[in-house]
Every structure is written in structure tokens, then in C-alpha cells.
Amino acid sequence: MDYTRTLFIVLVLIFHGSTGIISYDGSDLILDYYRERCPLVEEIVKRQVEIAVLRDPRMAASLLRLHFHDCFVLGCDASVLLDNNGDMVSEKQAGPNLNSLRGFEVIDKIKYILEETCPNTVSCADILAIAARDAVSLRGGPRWNVYLGRRDSLEASFNGANQFLPAPNSSLETLITNFQHHGLDTRDLVALSGSHTMGKAKCLSFRQRIYDENNEENLYYHKRKSIFRRILRSICPKSGRDTALAPLDFMTPARFDNHYFHNIIQGQGLLQSDNVLVTQDLEGEIRKHVWTFANNQERFFASFMNSMIKMGSINVLTGDHGEIRKNCKFVNT
Ligand code: HEM
């Protein structure tokens, strides 16, 4: 798989170099994919995301994460939306997703409306990509043009979801390797981690980080004022209350801004995977990105848009691969 992908990229680059005609954005996606097929699609998705976020502000974060968890397992193909059915083992019950991933009903409602407006036309994978963009821009983040034309998978990967979605106690090395596997570099890792400028995490996701005295990251953290840790410990006791929530960005929890980077510079990221960007980067390259984004929100936004487009084109299905599902929960029969 990696080999054919590399070969493909090399061929495209050679072609590109010799003709200058093909513009390669990492996939076969295009901006105007639905212009003729379903001109109202972006309008409809935006309206529904607005309604959902008005009702539940956290939904913006949840929709952004849904697209990420789709793209990191098999590619951006809506595999994350499939339910258990026959031989199909849903990704929804994998460790990183279970009792954690949210927003399915919002996507299902959008799909329902789109099937009335333009039947058999808009993929669930494209809905996820557009909804993620709208969620970010609704909370004050940047707004980018979404490349479209993804098709939906015929399969899900429960094992892939357990293997490829990064754990909150990952080391920096693990995070770098994981992102690399998806064709994303260290700047993408830092920019996309900035998504943790909104939304919440369960006690279960950050308990190790506030109690484990032995881990390297905590040694650094213990030197800081302990008020932050005390607050987190009051939300999340040593045992029990696994599902109690804390904001990922305690400064501006509902806004998409660059405060996340201020937080981690002060050792006050919620997850260990946030703090290791500063504490475990011995070469300083990653830390440099963190400081750039902390000092300049425009630079963060520009990189974030770029990285979202990259993430949104991971292993997409186009042409006659996959299908356009009628119901995002099930493959067509
Ligand atoms: C770098 C590796 C990453 C790790 C280890 C990680 C891990 C996590 C964890 C553990 C949670 C809390 C889940 C819970 O407790 O229920 C979370 C929440 C979240 N993550 Fe990440 N994440 C990473 C990267 C990303 C990326 C790349 C994005 C988006 C592009 C993202 C977007 C979010 C959002 C928006 C939330 C809040 C969701 C909500 O409130 O419903 N994360 N992440």
C-alpha cells in the first residue's frame, strides 16, 4: 500500500515536472466537485452545523474530531460512521472511540436532508470534511476551501481504530511515527494538535498525567504552580468518575484560537500528548513550531488550514472505488 502510494506520488511529480499541467494536492479531490451535482451542499451542511452548535457548543469540537478519527483509520472514507451489522465490526466500539466520539446524529441528519435534496450524490466522507471546516470557523477559527469528491468505504476497521488513533499518554516519538505513517510531518502534528483549543476530555484520558509521579513530563509539570493540577485532581479523583470532563483548553475552552500553545508552553496542556510537544522535543524543531503558533495566531491558522487539507486527503476513495452510501451507518445493499 505504502509502496504503491509512493510510486504514484513519484509518477505524478515526474509528470508534473515535465508538463506543468497537473496540479497535485495529494489526491484526486477538487474544489468544485458538487457545483453541478449538488450546488447547495455546502450551504446545507453549514446551516445544520450552526443549528447543532447553537444547541450544544461542544459539538463543534466533536465534529472536528470525528473527521480526524475517520481519516486516521483506512483514510477519509466515512468508515468511522459504520455500525455493527453482519460481519461488519464498527470502529465506534474501539478504545479511542467508545463513549467518547460524538456527533454521529448530526452527520446522519445532514445526510438525511441531502438525500432529499440530491439523492445518491454526496458522500458521508465529504460531509465529515465540510462539517469539520464549518465547526472550526464557527468557533472563530480559519475557514478554508474543502477539496471534495471522496467516496465512502465498504468496510470498517476496528483493529485499525485501536492501532492508528493516538493514545493520550503517547510519547512524542510515538506521535511523530504515527503522524508520519499518515504522511503528516512534525509541523502538521503541532498544527493539528492545536485542535485541542476546544472541546473536552474525560478523566480517564488525563488521569495518568495528573497522578503518575514517575513520568518525565510530570517532573517538569511538578515544578509549576500546582493550582492547575489541584483543580484537575478535584475533577478527576485517583479512582472513579472516569467520565468526568475537563476542558482541553482551560483558558478559552469554546474558542478556536492559539491559547492551546500558550497552555502547553506553561506545562498546562490537559493531555500528556499535548505537553510532550514541549517537554520531550530534544531537537527543538517541534518546540519552534509551538512558539511560532503561540506568538502568531495567523501563522497557526495558516498552518492549520494547510494541515487539515493534507489530513483530509489521506487515502481517499475516488472514481469508481467505494460508493455513495444512502445511510452513513450502513453500506448499500
Ligand atoms: C496528536 C495526537 C492526538 C491525541 C493523542 C488525541 C487525543 C485526544 C483525547 C484522548 C481526547 C479526549 C477524548 C475523551 O476523553 O473522550 C481528544 C479530544 C479531542 N481531540 Fe484529539 N488527539 C490528538 C490529535 C487530534 C487531532 C489531529 C484533532 C483534529 C484534527 C483532534 C481533535 C480533538 C478535539 C476537537 C477533541 C475534543 C472533542 C470533544 O469535545 O468532543 N485531536 N483528543
Ligand SMILES: *[C@@H]1O[C@H](CO)[C@@H](O)[C@H](O)[C@H]1NC(C)=O
Ligand atoms: C497508556 O495507557 C494505557 C491504558 O491505560 C496503558 O495500558 C499503557 O501502559 C499506557 N502507556 C504508557 C506509555 O504509559
